Amino acid sequence: MMTLLRQFAFARYHRFASRDQVQSWQNKQLERHLQWVCEHSPFYQSLRNQPLEAFPIMNKSLMMANLDAINTRGLKTDQLMSVALKAEQSRQFEQSVVNSVTVGLSSGTSGQRGLFLADSREKQLWAGNILGKLLPGLWQKHRIALALRANSPLYKAVAKGPIQFFYADLNQPHDVWIRALDRFQPTLLIGSAQALQFCAMYSGTFGERKMSPARLISGAEVLTPVDRALIEQTFAGELHEVYQCTEGFLACTDTQGQMRWNQDIVHIEKHWLNPEKTHYSPIITDFRRRTQPIIRYQLDDVIAAQHDDAPFEPLGAIAGRCGDCLRLGQDGAQTMVLPDLVYRAVTLAIEERVDYRITQTDTQCLTIEALPQIHERIRDAVLGVLQTLGAGTVRFEYAPPPDWHPMNKQRRVVNLCKF
Template sequence: MIPLLRQFAFARYHRFASREQLLSWQNRQLERHLKWVCEHSPFYQSLRNQPLAAFPVMNKALMMAHLDAINTRGLKTEQLMSVALNAEQSRRFEQSVVNGVTVGLSSGTSGQRGLFLADPYEKQLWAGNILGKLLPGLWQKHRIALALRANSPLYKSVAKGPIQFFYADLNQPHDVWIRALDRFQPTLLIGSAQALQFCAMYSGTFGEPKMSPARIISGAEVLTPVDRALIEQAFSGELHEVYQCTEGFLACTDAQKQMRWNQDIVHIEKHWLNPEKTHYSPIITDFRRRTQPIIRYQLDDVIAAQHDDAPFEPLGAIAGRCGDCLRIGEERAQTVILPDLIYRAVTLAIAERVDYRITQTSSQCLTIEALPSFHDRIRDALSGLLQNLGAGAVRFEYAPPPDWNPMNKQRRVVNLCEF
C-alpha cells in the first residue's frame, strides 16, 4: 500500500482505547525515531541512546542557525532560503524544490522567517493525515480550495483521484481570488481566519454564485469568537479548525468540533506560562519527520489548557502568541495579560461584530484600533479586565480600524514593547 493510503487509513480509522494505550504506542514511535535521527543528523549524533528529555529545546532561531547540521540530507540553508524566496517572489511555488526536497517558508510573524523541508515520502504522509482527518466524506468528488499566503508542492500532494485542488493566491486583489474561488465552488475550503472573513463578506458579490462549501477549515491564525461568528453566519457549512504551521500538522477539531492534538503524529510537552497552569506554550516532537527533524521544538503560541479522558488530549484554544501577551507596569511589578482574555472581554462587552486591534506601545499605554463608535466600550472592557487582574492604570490612545491584508497574519492583540 502506498504511504498516502496507509496513512489515510490510519488517521481516519485507527482508534486508541485509552490515553494510556496511545502514550505507550507513542513512546515506541519516539524511541525508534530518535534512534534513526541520531544516526543520520550530525547535530544529534552525540545524543545517541539518550531519552527525549536529554535533547535540547529548540526554537526558530536555533533551528535556522543549525539547519545545515540538523537536516539529514546534507542540504545548505543558504541555498534552501534562496530557492524558497525566489519561489515566493515569483509565485512559482512548483520550483521550491532542492534535490527532491520540498522547501517552504514561514510567514515570519515572530520576526524571523523559518524553513520547512519535506521529501516525497513525508509529503505523502502529510497528505494522508490531512485527508484522513479533514475530508468530509469518502464517496463523493471533492474540490479542495486553499486560501493561504503561499502555495507549495506539499499542498498539491493532496490532489489525488477524485480530488480537485485549487490554490487562491492572496497576493492578488481580493476581488480576483474570491471570484476564482466562487467559480471553483469548493466542497472543502481551507484558509486563514482573515481569508475566510474576506470570503464571508465578499463571496457572491463579483458576478459568480456564492460559495457553499460542505466544510470550512480555519488555520494559520487565531480564530476569535468575532471571526467565527461572521464566517458561520455567512456559510451554512461546518466550521472546523486546524493547528498547522511550519513545524507540522499539530492539531485539528474532531467530529464534535473539539480541537485535539494529533498525538498519532506529534508528542507534546507543556511549558507552563502561569502558576495556575491554565496556559502553556507547546514543545513538540514530530516522530514522522526525518528530513528536518522537529525534536523538542518550543512554539511561541499560547495554548489554553483543557482536560478530559479521551485518548487525544484537547486544547482549550489557540490564544495567540507568547510575544503578544500584554505586560502592564514596570518590569519588577508587571501584570501579564494573555491574548485570549482580551478576546473574551471584548466579545462579552460588545454583542455585534466589531473589527479591532489592541496594541501595547509602552508599559502603560494601549492603542485601540476600531470604529470610533466602539472605542469607549472596548476601553471600558479593557479597563474592567485590568482592574480584575490587579494591573496598574494605563493610558488609552485611539485609531481607526486596522487595514487588514490577507498576505499578513491577522493579530488582534499585539505587543510592540521590548522589555
Template sequence: MILLLNTFIKARYKRFHQRQQLQDWQVQQVDKHLAWVCRHSPYYRALQGAKLDQFPIMNKQQMMANFDQLNTCGLEQAQLFECAINAEKKRHFSDSTIGDITVGLSSGTSGQRGLFLASPQERQIWAGNILGKLLPSLITKHRIALVLRANSPLYGTVNKGPIQFCYIDITLPIEVWMKQLDAFQPSLLIGSAQALQLCALYTGKYSQKAIQPQRIISGAEVLTPADKHWLQQKFNCPIHEIYQCTEGFLGCTDQQGQMRWNEDIVLIEKHWLNAEKTHYSPIITDFRRRTQPVIRYQLDDIIVAKQDSGIFEAIGAIAGRCGDCLSLLGQGRQKGCKVPVLPDLIYRAITLKIDEHCDYKISQLADDCIEIAAEPTYHQRIQQALSELFAQQNVLPVTFMFAPKPVWQAANKQRRVINLCGS
C-alpha cells in the same frame, strides 16, 4: 501512493482504545525516531542513546542558527532560502524544490523566517494525515480550495483521484482571487481566519454565484468564538480548525467538533505559563519528520489547557498571535470602498524585502496613515515594501510615520500588524 493510503487509513479510523495505550505507543515511536535521527543528523549525533528529556529545547532562532547541521540531507540554509524566496517572488511554487525535497518558507510573524523541508515520503504522510482527519465524507468527490499567501508542491500532494485541489493566491487584488474562488465552487474551504471572513464578505460580489462550501477549515490565525459564529451563520456549514504551521500538522478539530492534538504524529510536552496550569506553550516532538527533525521544539503560542475523556488530548483554545487586518481606501475600481489588507501579506512583503532578522510593528493610525516601528536603518525598506504591496492591492497612497524599534511586553500579545483606527 501506498504510503498515503496506509497513512490515511490509520488517521481516519480509531486505533487506540485507551489513552495509556496511545502513550505507550508514543514512547516506542519516539525512541525509534530519536535513534534514527541521531544516526543521520550531525547536530544530534552526540545524543545517540539519550532519552527525550535529555535532548535540548529547540526554538526557531536555534533551529535556523544550526540548520545546516540539523537537517539529515546535507542541505545548506542559504541555498534553501534562495530557492524558497525566488519561488515566492516569481509565484512559481513548483520551483520550490531542491532535488526531491520540497522547501517551504514561513511568513515571518516572529520577525525571523523559518524553513520547512519535506521529502516525497513525508509529503505522502502529510497528505494521508490531512485527508484522513479533515475530509467530511469518503463517498463523494471533493473540491478543496486553499486560500493562503503561498502555494507549495506539498499541497499538490492531495490532488488525487476524487479530490480536486485549487490554490487561491491572496496576494492578488481581492476581486481577482474572489472571482477564482467563486468559479471553483469549493466543497471544502481552507484559509486563515481573516481570509475566511473576506470570503464571506465578498463571495458573489464579483461573479454570478457565491460559494456554498460543505465544511470550512480555519488555520494559521486565532479563530475567535465570535468570528466562528459569524462564519457559521454566513455559510451555514460546520467550521473546523487546523493547527498547521512550519513546525508541522499539530492538531485539528475532530468529527465531534473538539480540537485535539494530533498525538499520532506529535508528542506534546507542556511549558506551563502560570502556577494554576491553565495556560501553556507546547513543546513539540514530531516523530514522523526525518528530513528536518523537530525535536522538543517550543512554540511561542499560548494554549488554553483542557481536560476531557478523549484519547487524544483536547486543546481548549489557541490564544496565539493574531494581527489586525488593515483597512485602506481603494482606488480605481475600488474607489470609495475600504480595501482590506491581510497581515499575512504585510509579513510576506517585508520578509521578501529584508533578508536579515528585523524586529518591526506596523500600525494603522488612520484611513490613510501607517506607522512603521523598527530600527531606523529598516524604515525605508519597510516603507518601500508596504508601498509596493498597497499599490498591488489597489489602495490609495498612504502617509508613513516612523517610530523606534517596538518594545514588547511579555504579558501582552505581540502583534506585528495592528489596526488602531477602528476601521
C-alpha cells in the same frame, strides 16, 4: 501513493482505547525515531541512546542557526532560503524544490522566517493525515480550495483521484481570488481566519454564484469568537480548525467539534505560562519528520489548557502568541495579560461584530484601533480585565480601524513594547 493510502487509513480509522495506550504507542515511536535521527543528523549524533528529555529545547532561531547540521540530507540553509524566497516572489511555488526536497517558508510573524523541509515520503504522510482527518466524506468527488499566503508542492500532494485542488493566491486583489473561488465552488475550503472572513463578506458579490462549501477549515491565525460568528452565520457548512504551521500538522477539530492534538503524529510537552496552569506553550516532537527533525521544538503560541479523558488530549483554544501577551507595569511589578482574555472580554462587551486591534506600545500604554464610536466600549472591556488581574494605571490612545490584508497575519492583540 501506497504511503499516502496507508497513512490515510490509519489517520481516519485507527482508534486508541485510552490515553495510556496513546502514551505507550508514542514511546515506541519516539524510541525508534530518535535512534534514526541520531544516526543521520550531525546535530544530534552525540545524543545517541539518550531519552527525549536529554535533547535540547529547540526554537526558530536555533533551528535556523543550525539547520545545516540538523537536516539529514546535507542541505545548505543559504541555498534553501534562496530557492524559497525566489518561489515566493515569483509565485512559482512548484519550483520550491532542492534535491527532491520541498522547501516551504513561514510567514515570519515572530520576526524571523523559518524553513520547512519535506521529502516525497513525508509529503505523502502529510497528505494522508490531512485527507484522513479533514475530508468530510469518502464516496463523493471533492473540490479542495486553499486560501493561504503561499502555495507549495506539498499541498498538491492531496490532489489525487476524485479530488480537485485549487490554490487562491492571496497576493492578488481580493476580488480576483474570491471570484476564482466562487467559480471553483469548493466543497472543502481551507484558509486563514482572515481569508475566510473575506470570503464571508464578499463571496457572490463579483458576478459569480456564492460558494457553499460543506466544510470550512480555519488555520494559520487565531480564530476569535467574533471571526467565528461571521463565518458561521454566512456559510451553512461546518467550521473546523487546524493547527498547522511550518513545524507540522499539530491539531485539528474532531467529529464532535473539539480541537485535539494529533498525538498519532506528534508528542506534546507543556511549558506552563502561569502558576495556575491555565495556559502553556507547546513543546513538540514530530516522530514522522526525518529530513528536518522536529525534536522538543518550543512554539511561541499560547494554548488554553483543557482536560478530559479522551485518548487524544484537547486544546481549549489557540490563544495567540507568547510575544503578544500584554505586559503592563514597570519591571518587577508587571502584569501579564493573555490575548484570549482580551478577545473574550471584547466579545462579551459588544454583541455585534467589531473590527479592532489592541497594541501595547509602552509599559503603560495601549492603542485601540477601531471605529471611534466603539473606542470607549473596547476600553471599558479591557479595563475590566486589567482590574481583575490587578494591573496598575494604563493610558489609552486611539486610532481608526486596522487595515487588514490577507497576506499579513491578523493579530488582534499585539505587543510592540521592547523590554
